[in-house]
Amino acid sequence: MKKHILVVPGDGIGAEVTTVGKQVLEAIARKFGHEFTYDEALIGHVAIEATGSPLPGETLTKMRAADAILFGAVGHPKYDNDPTAKVRPEQGLLQMRKELGLYANLRPIKLFDELLDASSIKPEILRGADILFFRELTGDVYFGKRERLDEGNTAYDTMIYSKYEVERIVRKAFEAARTRNKRLCSVDKANVLESSRLWREVVQAIAPEYADVEVEHQFIDAAAMLLIKDPKRFDVVVTGNLFGDILTDEASQIAGSMGMLASASVGDNTGVYEPIHGSAHDITGKGVANPLASVLSVALMLDISFGLKAEAEAVVGAVDAVLKAGYRTRDIAGPTTQPEHVLGTDAMGQQILQLLQA
Numbered sequence: 001m002k003k004h005i006l007v008v009p010g011d012g013i014g015a016e017v018t019t020v021g022k023q024v025l026e027a028i029a030r031k032f033g034h035e036f037t038y039d040e041a042l043i044g045h046v047a048i049e050a051t052g053s054p055l056p057g058e059t060l061t062k063m064r065a066a067d068a069i070l071f072g073a074v075g076h077p078k079y080d081n082d083p084t085a086k087v088r089p090e091q092g093l094l095q096m097r098k099e100l101g102l103y104a105n106l107r108p109i110k111l112f113d114e115l116l117d118a119s120s121i122k123p124e125i126l127r128g129a130d131i132l133f134f135r136e137l138t139g140d141v142y143f144g145k146r147e148r149l150d151e152g153n154t155a156y157d158t159m160i161y162s163k164y165e166v167e168r169i170v171r172k173a174f175e176a177a178r179t180r181n182k183r184l185c186s187v188d189k190a191n192v193l194e195s196s197r198l199w200r201e202v203v204q205a206i207a208p209e210y211a212d213v214e215v216e217h218q219f220i221d222a223a224a225m226l227l228i229k230d231p232k233r234f235d236v237v238v239t240g241n242l243f244g245d246i247l248t249d250e251a252s253q254i255a256g257s258m259g260m261l262a263s264a265s266v267g268d269n270t271g272v273y274e275p276i277h278g279s280a281h282d283i284t285g286k287g288v289a290n291p292l293a294s295v296l297s298v299a300l301m302l303d304i305s306f307g308l309k310a311e312a313e314a315v316v317g318a319v320d321a322v323l324k325a326g327y328r329t330r331d332i333a334g335p336t337t338q339p340e341h342v343l344g345t346d347a348m349g350q351q352i353l354q355l356l357q358a
C-alpha cells in the first residue's frame with residue numbers, strides 16, 4: 001500500500017517521541033512491504049519562531065495533501081507564564097483541528113496488565129479496565145466567543161454547542177459501543193449548563209436508534225470520581241471538548257502514565273494521530289520521555305486511516321512484548337522494575353524496533 005504521511009513534531013518532547021513513531025512506521029513498511037513516503041512541517045512554538053504563525057499556511061497545505069498526520073505536541077513555558085501573549089503555540093493545534101474538521105477525538109484507555117504496578121490505583125480496581133473516550137474536538141468553550149471587558153478586568157468564554165455538532169460525535173460513539181460491550185456513558189453538566197441540556201436531549205433523541213446499546217448519563221463531577229473508584233463500569237464514554245480534555249488526563253492514571261495514551265482525531269478529512277500529552281518541558285532534552293503514546297498513535301493510524309489491522313496489531317503486540325520483557329521508561333517504572341530495565345526514549349524505541357524487525 002502507498003501512503004503519504006506528514007510528521008509534525010511540534011515542540012518539546014513532541015520531536016523526541018515522533019522520531020520513534022516515524023521509525024515504527026518505517027519498520028512496519030519494511031516488514032509488510034508497504035511504500036510510505038514522509039514529509040515534515042512546523043507547528044506551535046517552533047513555527048512561531050520560524051514564521052511568526054503557530055500554523056503556517058505551508059503546514060496546512062501539506063496537512064491537506066497527506067493521507068495521515070503523525071503529530072507530537074505544542075507548547076512552551078514562555079507562553080504558559082505569559083497570559084497576555086497574543087500569539088500562542090496552542091492556537092496552531094486548535095486551528096488545525098478546526099481547519100481539518102477533526103471533530104472526533106478517540107482516546108482509548110488501554111491498561112497493559114504489566115503496568116498494574118505503575119499506577120497508584122489498587123490493582124483489583126484496575127485489572128481489566130478498557131475505556132474508549134469520544135471527546136468532541138471542534139466545539140465547546142474552546143471555540144466560543146471570548147472577550148475582555150471593563151478595561152480588561154472582566155473576562156468571559158462561551159460554552160456553545162449546536163445540535164449537529166453533538167449528533168455527529170454521539171453517533172460515532174454509539175457505533176463504537178455496538179462493536180464493543182454495548183454500553184455508552186454520556187458525560188455532561190446538564191444540571192447547570194444549557195449547552196449540556198442540549199447535549200443530553202440529543203443523546204436521548206438518538207438512543208432509540210441504538211436500542212441494543214445501554215445508555216447512561218453522568219454529570220462531569222460524578223464521572224471524574226467514578227473513573228477512579230470503578231473504571232470498569234465504563235466502556236464507551238462520549239463527552240464535550242473541555243470535559244473530555246480533563247477526564248482523559250485523569251484516565252491516563254488508569255493506564256499508568258500520560259506517556260501511554262494515544263489518540264486519533266478524525267472527521268471530514270485527513271486523520272491526525274497524537275499522544276494526549278503535551279510538550280512536557282520539565283523533561284524535554286533529557287531523553288527520558290516515554291515514546292509509547294506516539295507508537296500506539298501509529299497503531300491507531302494504521303488501523304483507522306489505512307485499514308491495516310494486522311500491522312496495527314503488530315505494533316500493539318510489540319509494545320506488549322517489550323513491557324512483558326520488563327522494560328520501562330521512568331514514568332511507568334514500578335516497585336518491581338529492575339533498575340537496568342529503565343530505558344530512555346531512544347532505547348525504548350530500539351526495543352520496539354528489534355521486535356518489529358524480527
Ligand SMILES: NC(=O)c1ccc[n+]([C@@H]2O[C@H](COP(=O)([O-])OP(=O)(O)OC[C@H]3O[C@@H](n4cnc5c(N)ncnc54)[C@H](O)[C@@H]3O)[C@@H](O)[C@H]2O)c1
Nearest residue numbers: 073074075076258259276277278279280282283289290331
Ligand atoms: N496536544 C498537545 O500538544 C498538548 C497537550 C497538553 C498540553 N500541551 C501543552 O504542553 C505544555 C506543558 O503542559 P503540561 O505540563 O500541563 O502537560 P504535559 O502533558 O506536557 O505534562 C504533564 C506531566 O506529564 C509528564 N509527561 C507528559 N508526557 C510524558 C511522556 N511521554 N513521558 C513521560 N512523562 C510525560 C510531564 O513530564 C509532566 O510532568 C503546555 O504549554 C501545554 O499547553 C499540549
Ligand SMILES: CC(C)[C@H](C(=O)O)[C@@H](O)C(=O)O
Nearest residue numbers: 074075090093094245276278
Ligand atoms: C494544548 C491544549 C490546547 C490541548 C487541548 O486542550 O485540547 C491539549 O490539552 C490536548 O489534550 O490535546
Ligand SMILES: [Mg+2]
Nearest residue numbers: 245246249276
Ligand atoms: Mg489535554
